Amino acid sequence: MNIIEIRNLTKYYGKARGIVDVSFDVGAGEVFGFIGPNGAGKSTTIRTLLSLIRPTSGSAAIFGKDCITHAPEIAKDIGYLPSEVFYYDKMKVIDLLRYSASFYKKDCSKRIKELAERMDLDLKRRIDDLSFGNKKKVGIVQCLLHEPRLIILDEPTSGLDPLMQQTFFDLLREENRKGSTILLSSHVLIEVQRICSRVAIIKDGRIIRTEKMSELTENNYKKIRIETGRITDDSRFDLPGVSHLERKDALLSFFFKGNINLIMKRISEVEISNVWIEEPTLEEVFLHYYQKGEERA
Amino acid sequence: MNIFLHELKSYRKSFIIWAISMAATAALFLLLYQAISSDIAAFTKVLESVPEALRNALGFLVGSLSTLPGFYSIIFTYLLLCGAIQAMNLGISIVSREVSAKTADFLLTKPVSRAIILNAKLMATLVSLVATNLIFLAVTVPVALSQDPGTNMQLFLMISATLFFVQLMFASLGILVAVVTRKIKSVVAVSLPTVFGFFIVGMLGSVIGDKAVRYLTPFKYFDPAYILANSAYEVSFVVTGAFLIVAAIAMSYLIYVRKDIHTV
Numbered sequence: 117m118n119i120i121e122i123r124n125l126t127k128y129y130g131k132a133r134g135i136v137d138v139s140f141d142v143g144a145g146e147v148f149g150f151i152g153p154n155g156a157g158k159s160t161t162i163r164t165l166l167s168l169i170r171p172t173s174g175s176a177a178i179f180g181k182d183c184i185t186h187a188p189e190i191a192k193d194i195g196y197l198p199s200e201v202f203y204y205d206k207m208k209v210i211d212l213l214r215y216s217a218s219f220y221k222k223d224c225s226k227r228i229k230e231l232a233e234r235m236d237l238d239l240k241r242r243i244d245d246l247s248f249g250n251k252k253k254v255g256i257v258q259c260l261l262h263e264p265r266l267i268i269l270d271e272p273t274s275g276l277d278p279l280m281q282q283t284f285f286d287l288l289r290e291e292n293r294k295g296s297t298i299l300l301s302s303h304v305l306i307e308v309q310r311i312c313s314r315v316a317i318i319k320d321g322r323i324i325r326t327e328k329m330s331e332l333t334e335n336n337y338k339k340i341r342i343e344t345g346r347i348t349d350d351s352r353f354d355l356p357g358v359s360h361l362e363r364k365d366a367l368l369s370f371f372f373k374g375n376i377n378l379i380m381k382r383i384s385e386v387e388i389s390n391v392w393i394e395e396p397t398l399e400e401v402f403l404h405y406y407q408k409g410e411e412r413a
Numbered sequence: 414m415n416i417f418l419h420e421l422k423s424y425r426k427s428f429i430i431w432a433i434s435m436a437a438t439a440a441l442f443l444l445l446y447q448a449i450s451s452d453i454a455a456f457t458k459v460l461e462s463v464p465e466a467l468r469n470a471l472g473f474l475v476g477s478l479s480t481l482p483g484f485y486s487i488i489f490t491y492l493l494l495c496g497a498i499q500a501m502n503l504g505i506s507i508v509s510r511e512v513s514a515k516t517a518d519f520l521l522t523k524p525v526s527r528a529i530i531l532n533a534k535l536m537a538t539l540v541s542l543v544a545t546n547l548i549f550l551a552v553t554v555p556v557a558l559s560q561d562p563g564t565n566m567q568l569f570l571m572i573s574a575t576l577f578f579v580q581l582m583f584a585s586l587g588i589l590v591a592v593v594t595r596k597i598k599s600v601v602a603v604s605l606p607t608v609f610g611f612f613i614v615g616m617l618g619s620v621i622g623d624k625a626v627r628y629l630t631p632f633k634y635f636d637p638a639y640i641l642a643n644s645a646y647e648v649s650f651v652v653t654g655a656f657l658i659v660a661a662i663a664m665s666y667l668i669y670v671r672k673d674i675h676t677v
Contacts, residue, residue, distance in 0.1 A: 129673075159676055166522045169673040191524035198676075202515035204423070218415040219523040258519070 117144050117180075119266055119297040120165065124174035127160050134160040135321045137174070142299055142314075147292055149312030149329070150301040157321040158301040159199070162270050165299075166196060178266060192220060195264035199271035201255035205244035209254055212243060213261060220262040231257040234283060248275045256284060260291065267291060269300045273307055285311055306395075338376065339400060341369040342383060343390040353382060371396065416520075416530060420507060420537035431499040432545040435492055436552035442488040443553065446481055446560045453479050469619040481561045482568040486637035489572055493579050493632055494612055496545075500580035501604040503541060504587020507534045508669075509597040517674045527670045535662065538584050546577045567644060575635035582631040582654055583608065585661035592665045592672065628653060 120142040127134035135157035142148040152158055163169045165176055167187035176183040178190045203212050210228075217224035232239050235253045246254065252275045259267065267288070273281050288311060292298055302308050308315055309329065316326040343366050350363055357374030366389075372379050383391065449456050457478055460468065471490070478484055508531075511517040520530065550573060557564050590603060597603055611630040618626030618633055627633035627650070634650040 163674070163676070168518065168521055169675070170671060188524045188526045188529075191522055194522070196518070196522045198518045200515070201518075203519060204514065204516060206423070215415065215419055216519070216523075219525065 118142065119144050119146075119179060120148075120299065121177045121180075122161070122165075122174075123176070125161065125164060125171050125176055126173045127157075127164060127169065128172045133157075133321045134169075134172075135164075135318075138318070138321075138323050139174075140316045140323060140326050142297060144297055145292070145295060146314060147288070147298045147300065147312045149308035149315035150299060150318065151303065151305065151308050151315050152301075152318035153303055156318045158303075158318060159270055160321075161318070162268055162299070162301060165268065166191075166194070192262075193265040195259040195262065195267045197255050197259040197267075197269045197272050199274060201251050201258075203243045203251070203254060203258075205242070207243050208239070209237065209241055209243065209246070210239040212254065213239070213257060216258045217261055222262065224261045227261050227263065228257060231260055231287075234287060235280070249277060249280065252276055253280070256287070260287065263291075263294075263296075265296055267296055267298045269298070271302055272300065273302075273304075337396050337400075338372050338379075339369070339392075339394045339396045340372050340379065340383075341367060341392040341394075342386070342388045343367050345387050345389050352385070353379075355379070355382065371400070414533075416525070416533035417536050420534055421540060424503065424507070424537065424541050428499070428503070428541040428545045429548065431495070432548035433552075435495050435499075435545075436549045438495075439485075439488060439492055439549070439553045440556045443481070443485065443556045443560055446484050449484070450479070450561075466620045469622070470616045480568075480641075481557055481564045482572055483637075483641055485557070485569065486572055486641065489575075489637065490632075493576060494608065496576045496580050497583040497608045497611070497631070498604060499545065500542060500582075500584040501587040501608055502600050503538055504584035505591045505597060505604055506587075506600045507538055508588050508591035508665075509594070509600070512596050512674070513598065518676075521674055527672075528666060531666060531669050535588070538588070539581075542577065542580050542584060545580070546573075549573070549576065568641060571640050571644065571646070572635075572637060575640075578635065578651075578654060579631050581658055582634075585658045585665075589661040589665050592668045595675065631657075 118141045120140075122141070123139050125138040126136050138157070138161055150158055150161070160169070164171050165178060165183055167184050170184060179193065181190055183190065207215070209232075213228050213232075214225075217228065228239075231237075235256060237250065237253045237257060241250075243251070243254070256272075259269075269288075273284070276284060288298060288300075298311075300308065300312060309332075312329050314326070314328050315332060317324045345366070350361065350368060353361060353368070353370060355374075355378065357372055358379075359371045359373075361370040362368070460478070478487075511520055521527065550570075553573065554566075554569070557569055586607070587604065590607075591597060612632055614626070615630040615632035618630065627636070631654065634654050635646060639645075639647055
């Protein structure tokens with residue numbers, strides 16, 4: 117059964133593009149990554165799912181029910197963590213969490229305590245005394261306190277220190293094991309790689325591709341740059357698996373996919389003064405997908 | 414119910430302060446009544462020397478100064494102004510603060526429909542205004558009776574009740590404005606010019622003396638001279654006022670349930 121079904125979802129803000137023709141499904145129990153650069157339409161898609169905005173055309177369903185017409189009913193089983201969290205400044209953390217819990221018809225007090233302990237959150241402080249990171253923790257507790265069947269996270273890790281990110285991801289994995297489905301949006305590839313089983317890639321409002329995480333990481337591209345003392349014959353690097361070969365003065369850069377030993381040998385044949393081997397950035401991964409798309413067309 | 418209580422709690426302090434300030438102003442003015450009533454002839458003479466146009470604009474009813482309700486109606490023009498500011502602030506703020514405080518993402522993703530959220534906010538507004546008026550009366554009625562035990566209470570209460578009507582009109586206007594606009598950065602920057610604008614239109618209208626102008630501003634829907642003379646409100650204005658309130662609220666619902674909530 118699919119938990120989320122999005123069909124040709126389109127949203128224009130006046131004439132400005134939000135998203136165009138977005139379609140994808142998220143199955144029960146999946147941890148689904150939604151990845152794209154800032155402004156690509158991740159938040160627009162998520163906000164439509166939550167019925168915060170209305171689509172221009174197309175539809176989205178959660179738990180088999182339409183997102184707009186059945187919004188309140190669906191919301192019972194959703195936990196949502198926005199990228200920036202804001203709460204009523206003058207409230208105490210515990211009062212805010214109780215207020216949040218009062219919307220769900222179950223007793224969440226034990227769960228609030230548990231989560232707050234895990235996240236190391238002081239429940240007695242006032243919201244406006246909290247740092248950005250601590251507010252985020254309130255958001256996380258608020259998102260999970262009613263044990264939702266679907267957890268929607270929009271750029272969740274900003275503001276959390278690496279240790280807390282770890283705790284948070286552990287929490288998410290536990291929830292997932294208990295049966296919750298997770299939709300996580302991010303512009304950081306590594307974040308998605310850590311936890312997701314499948315991803316949709318969005319750029320300029322359109323889904324470029326939906327695929328399994330394993331397939332995405334199989335395309336294990338390396339970004340390689342070498343600085344050579346003097347300009348050499350670059351054609352020796354023109355191997356199968358090498359792309360985007362470019363030289364800028366003493367700096368030679370290219371992407372490589374394939375047996376890493378092969379390329380290392382080739383590099384060792386040249387007199388080099390420096391070398392960088394890096395994971396490609398998200399933009400560079402997109403570049404790759406764009407080209408693939410063009411080749412097919 | 415939880416939203417209603419939450420809203421009411423967050424506006425409690427504000428409406429208590431407004432109610433007490435307005436009641437104190439009214440009480441101070443009423444306390445002058447005994448002192449002035451002994452010299453009412455001289456006082457009336459002073460007022461008569463004020464040009465008629467200015468008298469009308471300021472709302473001085475020379476003829477009825479001799480009774481406490483008549484005397485009260487002078488200061489009441491300005492209490493209406495305060496009450497209107499309070500009501501419009503409340504109406505704008507209760508709806509727009511989810512956007513300006515950026516808490517819309519929290520509240521609007523809860524399992525409640527937007528209509529229920531707006532219901533709760535409207536009820537909280539109504540209860541705040543009722544409470545304001547009750548506090549106000551609890552102070553002014555005993556003061557009025559202490560000044561003149563023979564005060565015509567019906568007239569006194571009829572004049573006092575216009576505060577509530579005018580507040581309802583401005584609160585609904587505030588709610589509509591908040592629903593229509595995408596984001597309101599400062600509540601008073603919207604409410605003060607609006608309320609003063611209506612007030613000035615009312616003053617100008619009194620100078621011209623044109624009845625049609627009175628329909629343009631809620632401040633002139635309840636003419637104290639008419640109330641004092643007839644012990645009644647003017648039906649056409651009450652009906653128009655009620656219609657405007659209902660229309661503003663109905664429109665607010667229609668827009669609010671479909672409104673896009675943007676990221677900040």
